[in-house]
Amino acid sequence: MAMPFQQMFDIGSGTELIYSFVIMLCSLMVFFGTKQIYELSSHKGIKYFRLAFLFFAIAYFARYFIKFFLMAFGIGSLRELSYLFFDPTGKLTTFVFMYLSSISVFYLLYSVMWKKWGNNKKIYLVHIAAILISLISIMSSDGYYLLFVNLFLFIIVSLTFYFARKNSKKKKHTFYAVYMLLVFFWILNILDILIPSFFQGFQIIVYLFSISIFLTILYRVIKKAGD
Amino acid sequence: MVKRAKLEIIKDILKIIQENRNSIKLTPLLRKSKLSSAGFKEYYTELIQRNLVKEIGSGRERKVSLTERGMKFLEKYRTIIDFIDEFEL
Numbered sequence: 057m058a059m060p061f062q063q064m065f066d067i068g069s070g071t072e073l074i075y076s077f078v079i080m081l082c083s084l085m086v087f088f089g090t091k092q093i094y095e096l097s098s099h100k101g102i103k104y105f106r107l108a109f110l111f112f113a114i115a116y117f118a119r120y121f122i123k124f125f126l127m128a129f130g131i132g133s134l135r136e137l138s139y140l141f142f143d144p145t146g147k148l149t150t151f152v153f154m155y156l157s158s159i160s161v162f163y164l165l166y167s168v169m170w171k172k173w174g175n176n177k178k179i180y181l182v183h184i185a186a187i188l189i190s191l192i193s194i195m196s197s198d199g200y201y202l203l204f205v206n207l208f209l210f211i212i213v214s215l216t217f218y219f220a221r222k223n224s225k226k227k228k229h230t231f232y233a234v235y236m237l238l239v240f241f242w243i244l245n246i247l248d249i250l251i252p253s254f255f256q257g258f259q260i261i262v263y264l265f266s267i268s269i270f271l272t273i274l275y276r277v278i279k280k281a282g283d
Numbered sequence: 284m285v286k287r288a289k290l291e292i293i294k295d296i297l298k299i300i301q302e303n304r305n306s307i308k309l310t311p312l313l314r315k316s317k318l319s320s321a322g323f324k325e326y327y328t329e330l331i332q333r334n335l336v337k338e339i340g341s342g343r344e345r346k347v348s349l350t351e352r353g354m355k356f357l358e359k360y361r362t363i364i365d366f367i368d369e370f371e372l
Contacts (some may be wrong), residue, residue, distance in 0.1 A: 090366070095357045097290060097363045098333060138293025168371050224371070231371050279368045
C-alpha cells in the first residue's frame with residue numbers, strides 16, 4: 057500500500073536524503089581531495105581510486121533518485137516504477153543502475169590490482185565486466201536471481217581482494233578489510249533497490265554501517281592527502 | 284612495485300636538479316641520475332611532458348631547472364608515497 061505523501065517526507069524520504077547526501081559528499085570529497093596528488097604523480101592506482109569514488113557518488117545519486125520515486129509513488133518494485141521512465145519492462149533502468157554500481161566496485165578493485173594485471177589498456181575489460189553483470193541482472197527480475205548475481209559479484213571481488221592481500225609483501229594491511237566492507241554494504245544497497253522488501257526494518261543498520269565506512273575512508277584520505 | 288620505483292626515480296632526478304641550485308646541464312644530470320642513456324631519455328621526456336622540469340638556454344648552454352610543479356612534486360612526494368601505501372594502490 058502506498059505511504060501517504062506527508063508521512064513519506066516526514067520519515068523515509070528525509071532519512072534517505074540525508075543518507076545519500078552524506079555518502080555522495082564523502083565520495084566527492086575523496087575524489088576532489090586526491091586531485092592534487094594525482095595531478096602531480098599521474099599514478100594509475102590513484103586515478104582508478106578517484107574514479108571509483110566518482111562513480112560511487114553517481115551510483116548513490118542514481119540510487120537515491122530511484123528510491124525517491126519508489127517511495128513517492130508507493131511502488132514496490134523497480135519494474136513498476138520503470139513506466140515512469142518510459143521503460144515499461146524495467147530492463148533499461150536496472151541495466152543503467154547495475155552498470156553504475158558495478159563499475160564503481162570494479163574501479164576500486166582495479167585501483168588495487170592494476171600493477172598485477174599489467175597494462176592499463178586492459179581497463180576496457182572493467183567496462184566489459186560491468187556491462188556483463190548489468191546484462192545478467194536484466195535477464196530475470198526474480199528476487200532470488202538478483203540476489204544470486206550480487207552474491208556472485210561480491211564473492212569474485214572478495215576473493216580478488218583476499219588473494220591480493222595474501223600475495224602482498226607488505227606486513228600491515230589496513231585497507232583490504234575496509235574495501236571488502238565497502239563492497240559488501242554497497243551490494244546490500246543494490247539489493248535494497250532491486251528487491252525492496254529485502255531489508256524491511258533493517259535499512260537503518262545498513263545505512264549506518266555504510267556511512268561509517270565512507271566516513272572512515274574520507275578521514276584517512278584527508279589525513280594522508282591533506283587537501 | 285614498478286610504479287613506486289618510477290616515482291622514486293622521478294623524485295631522485297628532481298632532487299639532483301634542486302640540489303644544484305635549480306640549474307644543471309644534461310650530461311651531469313644523466314651521470315648523477317645513475318640511469319642508462321635510454322632510461323634517462325625516457326624519464327627526461329616524461330618530466331618535460333608533465334611540466335615538472337623546463338629547459339633554459341640552448342645548444343651547449345642548455346640547462347634544466349625545476350618548474351613550480353616540479354617543486355610541488357618534491358614537497359608532496361612523501362604524502363603521495365604514504366597515500367599509495369595506505370590505500371594499497
